Amino acid sequence: MMRFLLLFSRQGKLRLQKWFTPVTEREKKKVIREMTLMVLARPPRSCNFLLWRDLKIVYKRYASLYFCCGLEDQDNELLTLEVLQRYVELLDKYFGKVCELDIIFNFEKAYFILDEFLVGGEILETSKTAVGTAMEEAETLQETIEEHMSKPTY
Amino acid sequence: MSPSVRLQEMIRVIRGARTQGEERGVIQRECAAIRAQFRQADNGTRSHNLAKLLYVHMLGYPAHFGQMECVRLIASPRYNEKRVGYLGAMMLLDEKQDASLLITNSIKNDLSHSSQYVQSLALCTLGCMGSAEMCRDLAPEIDRLLRASNSYIKKKAALCAVHIVRKVPELGELFTPAARSLLSEKNHGVLHGAVVLITELCERNPDTLEQFRKVVPELVQIMKGLVMSGYSPEHNVAGISDPFLQVRILRLLRILGRNNDTASDAMNDLLAQVATNTDSSKTAGSAVLYETVLTVMDIKSESGLRVLAVNILGRFLLNNDRNIRYISMTSLQKIVQTDHNAVQRHRGTIVDCLKDQDASVKRRALELSLALVSAVNIRSLMKELLLFLSSCPPELRAHTTSGIFNAAERYAPSQRWHIDTILHVLTTAGGDVRDETVPNLIQLITTATELHCYTVHKLYRALITDISVQSLVQVACWCIGEYGDLLLRGECEETEPVQVAEDDVLDALEMVLQSHMSSPATRGFALTATMKLSTRITHNVDRIRSIVSIYGSCIDVELQQRAVEYNALFKKYDHMRAAVLERMPVIDKSSPGHTNGESAGGTMKEMEPTKLTQEVVLPQEPANKVCDLLDLLGGSAEPLQPSPALSTTPLGPVSSTAGGDLLDLLGGLDVTPVPPSVIVYEKNGVTLKLQTDRQTDTGMTVTLTATNSTDGDITSITLQAAVPKSVQLQMKAPSGDVIPAHGLGQVTQTVLLNNPNKVSLKMRVRVCYTSQGSVCQDTVQIDSFPSPAW
Numbered sequence: 012m013m014r015f016l017l018l019f020s021r022q023g024k025l026r027l028q029k030w031f032t033p034v035t036e037r038e039k040k041k042v043i044r045e046m047t048l049m050v051l052a053r054p055p056r057s058c059n060f061l062l063w064r065d066l067k068i069v070y071k072r073y074a075s076l077y078f079c080c081g082l083e084d085q086d087n088e089l090l091t092l093e094v095l096q097r098y099v100e101l102l103d104k105y106f107g108k109v110c111e112l113d114i115i116f117n118f119e120k121a122y123f124i125l126d127e128f129l130v131g132g133e134i135l136e137t138s139k140t141a142v143g144t145a146m147e148e149a150e151t152l153q154e155t156i157e158e159h160m161s162k163p164t165y
Numbered sequence: 166m167s168p169s170v171r172l173q174e175m176i177r178v179i180r181g182a183r184t185q186g187e188e189r190g191v192i193q194r195e196c197a198a199i200r201a202q203f204r205q206a207d208n209g210t211r212s213h214n215l216a217k218l219l220y221v222h223m224l225g226y227p228a229h230f231g232q233m234e235c236v237r238l239i240a241s242p243r244y245n246e247k248r249v250g251y252l253g254a255m256m257l258l259d260e261k262q263d264a265s266l267l268i269t270n271s272i273k274n275d276l277s278h279s280s281q282y283v284q285s286l287a288l289c290t291l292g293c294m295g296s297a298e299m300c301r302d303l304a305p306e307i308d309r310l311l312r313a314s315n316s317y318i319k320k321k322a323a324l325c326a327v328h329i330v331r332k333v334p335e336l337g338e339l340f341t342p343a344a345r346s347l348l349s350e351k352n353h354g355v356l357h358g359a360v361v362l363i364t365e366l367c368e369r370n371p372d373t374l375e376q377f378r379k380v381v382p383e384l385v386q387i388m389k390g391l392v393m394s395g396y397s398p399e400h401n402v403a404g405i406s407d408p409f410l411q412v413r414i415l416r417l418l419r420i421l422g423r424n425n426d427t428a429s430d431a432m433n434d435l436l437a438q439v440a441t442n443t444d445s446s447k448t449a450g451s452a453v454l455y456e457t458v459l460t461v462m463d464i465k466s467e468s469g470l471r472v473l474a475v476n477i478l479g480r481f482l483l484n485n486d487r488n489i490r491y492i493s494m495t496s497l498q499k500i501v502q503t504d505h506n507a508v509q510r511h512r513g514t515i516v517d518c519l520k521d522q523d524a525s526v527k528r529r530a531l532e533l534s535l536a537l538v539s540a541v542n543i544r545s546l547m548k549e550l551l552l553f554l555s556s557c558p559p560e561l562r563a564h565t566t567s568g569i570f571n572a573a574e575r576y577a578p579s580q581r582w583h584i585d586t587i588l589h590v591l592t593t594a595g596g597d598v599r600d601e602t603v604p605n606l607i608q609l610i611t612t613a614t615e616l617h618c619y620t621v622h623k624l625y626r627a628l629i630t631d632i633s634v635q636s637l638v639q640v641a642c643w644c645i646g647e648y649g650d651l652l653l654r655g656e657c658e659e660t661e662p663v664q665v666a667e668d669d670v671l672d673a674l675e676m677v678l679q680s681h682m683s684s685p686a687t688r689g690f691a692l693t694a695t696m697k698l699s700t701r702i703t704h705n706v707d708r709i710r711s712i713v714s715i716y717g718s719c720i721d722v723e724l725q726q727r728a729v730e731y732n733a734l735f736k737k738y739d740h741m742r743a744a745v746l747e748r749m750p751v752i753d754k755s756s757p758g759h760t761n762g763e764s765a766g767g768t769m770k771e772m773e774p775t776k777l778t779q780e781v782v783l784p785q786e787p788a789n790k791v792c793d794l795l796d797l798l799g800g801s802a803e804p805l806q807p808s809p810a811l812s813t814t815p816l817g818p819v820s821s822t823a824g825g826d827l828l829d830l831l832g833g834l835d836v837t838p839v840p841p842s843v844i845v846y847e848k849n850g851v852t853l854k855l856q857t858d859r860q861t862d863t864g865m866t867v868t869l870t871a872t873n874s875t876d877g878d879i880t881s882i883t884l885q886a887a888v889p890k891s892v893q894l895q896m897k898a899p900s901g902d903v904i905p906a907h908g909l910g911q912v913t914q915t916v917l918l919n920n921p922n923k924v925s926l927k928m929r930v931r932v933c934y935t936s937q938g939s940v941c942q943d944t945v946q947i948d949s950f951p952s953p954a955w
Contacts, residue, residue, distance in 0.1 A: 025223055031293060033259040040225070058487040058525040089452035089492060090412050093402060096448075115180075116173050118223065119216055122252055131292040131328040133361050135320060136354040137409045138399045145317070149282050153245045 012132030013091070014066060014081040015042065016125070018114065021075055023047045026114050027121055031132035046079050060088050071095050075111050098128060101142050123149070172216050179224070192221055203234050211238060212249040219249075219256055232257050232264045239271045244283065247275070251286045260296030269299045276306045284310075285321050292325040300329040304336050311343040316352040323347065323358025330365050337366045341373055348383055353400060353410055356387070360413045367420050378421050381428050385435045388414050392439055403447035415439075415456040422464030429465040436461055440473050451481070451489055455496070462500050475500070475507040482514045487523055494518065494529035501536045512537050516546070519553045528561060535568040543576040547586060555593050562597040566590055570602065580613040584620055588637075592627060595634030603639050608752045610644060618657040621648040625665065629673055633682050639690045642677060645670060646694025647749065650701040667702045671695065675712065685721055692716060692724060696731045700746045710735055744861060842870070846945045849936055850875035851882075851904070857950050863923070867916040867950070873904035875936065882934035884914050889927060893919040904934075926950055 015034075018027040025043060034042070049061060050070045061068040063081070069091045070079040078095045082088065099109070101124050106113040114121050127142045129135055136142050175195055182188035199214045215234055222228035235257060238250025258265040268290075275287035288310070291303060307329060310322040326344075330337045344366060347359035367374040391406050391414075400407035418436075422429040436457055445451045454477055461474040481493030494515065501508045515537065518530035531553070538546055547569070554565050569590055577583035587606050591598065610620050624641040632638050645652060652665055677683050677691040692713070699709045713735065716728035734742050846853035856868040873879045880903050888894045899914040920926055928947045933940070 025225070028223065030259075033261055033294070033296075035261065054522075056487070056523075058491045058523045060488060060491055060525060062525075085416070087412050087416075087452055087456055089448055089455055089488065090409065092488070093408060093449050093452060097402075116176055118220060119249065119252060123248070126289045126293075130289055130321060130324040131331075133324050133327060134357060134409050135324055137357055137407050138353060140399055141354065145282075145285075149244075149248075152280065152282055153248070 012083055012086070013094075013129065014083065014132065016078070016080045016129070017043060017046055019043075019047055019077050019079070020111060021051070021077070023051060026076060026111065027118060027125075029122070029125060029129075042081075046081075050077055050079050059092060069095070073099050076114070094129075094134065097139075098125065100139070101128060104143050105146060172213050172220070175217050176220060179220075188224075192224070192226055196221060196226070200230060203230070211241075212243075212246045215249050215253050219253055222256060228257060232262060236264055236267045236271075239268050239275075244280070247283060247286055251290045254290055255293050259294050260299075265294065265296060266298065269302055272299070273303060273306065276303065276310065281315065281317055284314075284318055288318070288321040288325045292321070292328045295325075295328060295332065297332045300332045300336065304329055304333075304339055308339055308343055311340065311347065316350065316355045319347070319350070320352070320354035320358045323355065323362050327358075327362050327365050330362070330369065334369045337370055337373065341366060341376070345377075345380070348380060348387075353407055357410050357413055360384075360410070360417050364413070364417045364420060367417070374420070378425060378428050381418065381421055381431045384414055384418060384421075385432055388418075388435055388439070392442060402449040404444050405447075405449045405453060408449040408453050411439075411453050412456045415453070415460050419460040419463050422460070424465070426465050432460075432464070433466060433470060436466065437470055437473065440470075440477060445480075448486075448488075451484075451486075451492075455481075455492055458496060459499075462496075462504075471504065472507065475504060479511045479514070482511055482518070487521070487526055490518060490521075491523075491526050491529055494526070494533050498529070498533055498536065501533065505537075508533075509537060509539075509542075512542065512546075516549045519549060524558055524560075527558065531557075531561060531565060531568070535572060538572040538576060540576045540578075543572065543578060544582075547572065551586070551589055551593070554590065559597075562594050563599070566594050566598045566602075570598075570605075580609070581616055581619070583609060584613060584616060585623075588623060588627065591634060591637040591640070592631075595636045598636055603636050606640050607643055610640075611749065611751050614751070617644075617648045618651040618654075620644060621652045622657050622663065625652055625670070625673070626663075628677070629669075632677055632680055635684050635687050638677055638683065638687050642674065642687070642690040642694040645674065646690075646697035649694075649698045653702065667698075667705045670698065670702075671705055671708055671712075674698075678712070678716075685723060688721070689723055689727065692727055692731075696727075696734075697746050699735075700743050845930065845947050846932060846943065848943060849941060851879060851932070851934060851936065853884075853930070853932060853945070855947060855950070863919055863921045865918045865920070865926075865950075867918060867928070868913055869916065869930065870911050870913045871904055871932070872908055872911045873906060874908050876906050877937050878906050879904040880935045882912055882932070885931045885933075886916055887929045887931075888918065889924055891920070891922045891924050892926060893921075 012031060014030075014032055016027070016029045016031075017025065019025050028039070028043065030039065045063070046068070049063065049068070053061075053070075059069055059071055061070070066081040066083065067086065067088055068079065068081055069088050070077055071092060072078075078099070080091060080095070082091055102109040102114070102121060105120070105124055106117070124142065124146060127136060127145050136145075179188055179191055179195075182191055195217060199218055202208075202210065202214045211234065215231060215238060218228050218231040218234075222231075231253060235250050235253035238246045239254060241247055241250065254265070254268055258268070272287045272291055275283050278284050278287075288307075291299065291307075295303070304326075307322050307325050310318055311326060314322070323344075326340045330340065340362060344359055344362045347355060347362070350356055350359065363377055363380075367377050388411065391411055394406050397406055400410075402408050405411070418432050422432055439457050440454065440461070443450050443453050443457070445454050458474040458477050461470050466474075478493045478496050481489045482497075484490055484493075497508050497511070497515070512534075515530055515533050518526055519534065521527055521530065534546065534550065550565065550569055550572075554562070554569065557565055570587065573583050573586045577586070584606075587602075587609070591602075591606075610617070613620070621644045624637075624644045627637060628641040628645070649670060651657070652670065653667060674691050674695045678688050678695070683691070695709055695712055699706050702709075713728050713731045716724050717732055719725045719728060734745060738745075842854045842856040844852060845855045850873055852872045852874065854870040854872070856870065858866040858868070869884055871879075871882060871884070882899075882902050882904060884896075884899065886894060886896060895917040897915040897917070899912055901912050904910055904912050916928075918926070918928075928950075929944060930947065931942065931944045933942045935941070
């Protein structure tokens with residue numbers, strides 16, 4: 012299973028963090044710091060895999076964002092690269108040519124999309140279209156309620 | 166103004182802050198406002214306030230006061246509030262927080278909600294952060310959802326079940342039937358979840374594993390369907406249909422086929438098909454092939470399939486993509502022990518990867534190269550490894566040097582090659598070698614007796630070039646001290662003759678002594694070497710004497726002590742100097758003192774005792790002061806500071822002080838052939854044997870061995886000895902004072918004798934012991950010793 016997924020910018024600012032195991036706040040900060048240091052120090056055309064403690068770290072850079080996740084021993088690193096690619100594609104489909112600012116200003120949407128794609132460190136949905144459909148339907152549900160809330164009460 | 170704009174407004178303001186202080190100020194203000202809002206009644210903005218708090222939390226600021234708000238929002242009937250509430254719960258609450266228990270009830274209710282999106286929120290949250298208690302509580306609900314719901318919910322329930330099984334393995338039995346039936350679903354999401362669940366169940370429970378072996382044919386069918394199916398826009402990734410599902414199925418097949426012939430046979434064809442038909446030009450295909458190879462190597466596959474798998478790895482090695490080369494080496498590492506020959510075929514490519522720019526790839530290549538070393542390829546492979554060492558990244562150096570040493574030790578084609586290799590490593594990377602390299606190398610040098618001349622010349626040359634690498638300097642000093650005479654002689658078959666003058670050698674050693682680059686241990690080596698040369702050179706003994714006396718007032722206590730003792734050797738004990746500084750015998754590698762990685766306090770102290778194999782007899786202590794002598798050796802608690810001229814190392818085990826290990830360096834020595842032994846006393850079941858060993862023409866070692874053939878242990882056995890006046894005697898500590906019954910053990914005691922006047926040697930031995938409760942004492946006169954006459 013995936014232990015964690017982090018997104019951070021080239022300056023080391025965290026944009027998204029998802030932890031799939033219980034971790035204390037202090038430990039989270041430590042891991043984030045170490046990941047940031049390790050990944051940002053890698054030269055441009057390096058291998059995307061690292062070993063850290065007892066985990067395999069897979070990272071990929073998309074424009075100004077680094078996607079970094081920690082895997083257990085049995086997990087397939089090449090497949091994880093595909094997982095990261097799929098997540099970026101889902102974000103792209105939802106936001107329409109996604110960029111870092113979209114993720115900053117709509118971070119809760121990024122989380123909702125992630126939760127439709129990964130649960131408990133495992134892939135939930137392998138279809139490209141199903142995640143998008145689910146998001147749309149949930150939005151409709153949300154809008155309906157907000158519309159309802161803003162209707163005048165006469 | 167729609168409330169959510171305020172969130173984005175806040176984000177904009179925070180990002181606009183020019184300094185850290187400004188940002189902190191903005192955030193403090195916002196947090197205060199949020200706290201106030203939380204205390205108020207429901208006004209429709211709660212979800213946005215929580216969202217703002219979550220953003221602040223991501224920046225690294227404390228947000229614990231939002232925990233209760235999460236709980237409240239989750240209980241709200243409104244979907245958008247629930248959504249943010251659950252998100253907050255996953256970010257702020259984990260099972261370590263007390264508040265997490267409070268949401269259990271809400272989750273339970275939401276699991277039966279009419280809207281599947283609300284259900285999915287609850288499932289997702291439970292699957293990500295559910296504690297063991299929550300899992301136990303809600304497991305039956307999850308089981309229900311696994312069976313009777315739509316695929317959207319089923320797939321989430323499956324992964325939720327996976328989480329539950331990880332937290333509470335006993336609940337696995339609850340989910341087994343449902344997991345089995347999920348395999349017949351068509352929806353890929355559900356199928357994927359089912360495979361993950363089954364994998365988890367099988368990994369934790371061997372009985373479940375047995376059960377699920379029966380589904381191998383079904384899994385094979387599903388896989389075949391995926392591989393052979395046409396293009397499906399929904400699941401296609403770079404020409405592979407749903408690689409995520411394929412990889413998971415392969416992983417499950419691996420677990421089911423491990424150690425089981427039937428299951429392995431059932432999947433053989435499929436694996437061959439996947440291995441040949443999968444297009445690996447893109448990462449997705451390579452991922453599937455990679456998983457296939459791992460599965461093939463782990464189950465009981467036929468040899469043809471194994472060869473196919475190794476060939477795939479070989480192909481990966483030549484791939485341009487670094488990731489794929491890395492993956493292939495990781496896999497080859499796993500199988501190098503079992504399929505050694507197959508991997509050997511790719512040795513060339515692996516060695517080339519040593520030159521790759523990428524550090525990860527280099528590391529993998531190093532590991533694999535070291536695993537591939539064999540007697541056949543040692544010479545060529547070592548050349549490559551040494552080349553690698555000269556340019557390798559610093560974090561890999563220590564590992565490389567120890568790998569090279571291990572390989573050299575196991576497969577060295579000749580001693581000269583071995584010594585050359587070690588010297589090469591020391592000159593290139595001497596700072597990164599392990600501590601025990603120095604004594605190991607010295608031991609190796611002593612065994613290569615024909616190469617002493619060659620070695621000392623080579624080391625001398627290395628020493629005068631560079632004295633910064635401590636390990637090299639230490640070995641060089643030791644050799645020069647030991648084989649200095651060979652160095653000065655000038656000719657040597659293996660290298661070109663070079664005239665080395667005594668002054669040059671002493672200059673070199675003095676340089677080491679005086680240099681501030683030399684560590685204290687190294688200076689100790691140099692001082693001892695200088696001293697040893699006093700018996701090997703002819704003209705400059707005075708120079709040595711003056712060097713030694715200068716260091717008698719050195720600040721370093723160790724050096725000072727040595728210098729003082731060497732001085733004493735010059736002054737008072739000049740007659741013994743030659744004997745003390747004689748050439749050492751070959752060190753036995755398996756002796757306990759020979760280091761295996763514990764070099765307590767530096768290699769120096771280990772080297773010192775080896776000098777003392779010249780059974781030097783000391784100025785006599787009176788025979789009845791046996792106890793005092795024993796105190797001298799056994800009473801000191803700290804590691805023995807060997808004073809070479811004044812003490813000798815016992816041949817038997819000493820009372821274990823920290824110096825015990827060091828002194829046992831000689832414990833395993835078996836240099837001389839077994840000397841004759843004679844029984845001198847036999848009474849009450851106690852037998853005392855005497856064994857002599859002539860070391861020098863005036864010195865002799867006598868070993869007394871006491872054995873016990875009675876039914877009871879003999880306790881408190883002591884031996885005392887007396888000799889004629891002109892003979893010097895020293896008794897070492899006995900090995901113990903209890904002799905086990907029935908001849909199961911013995912006590913030995915060593916006595917050192919020096920007979921300078923060559924009088925006829927007699928010895929009286931008094932033996933005291935307690936046997937079966939009564940104390941016995943006897944005296945034995947030994948008039949003749951079983952050795953060539955004196």
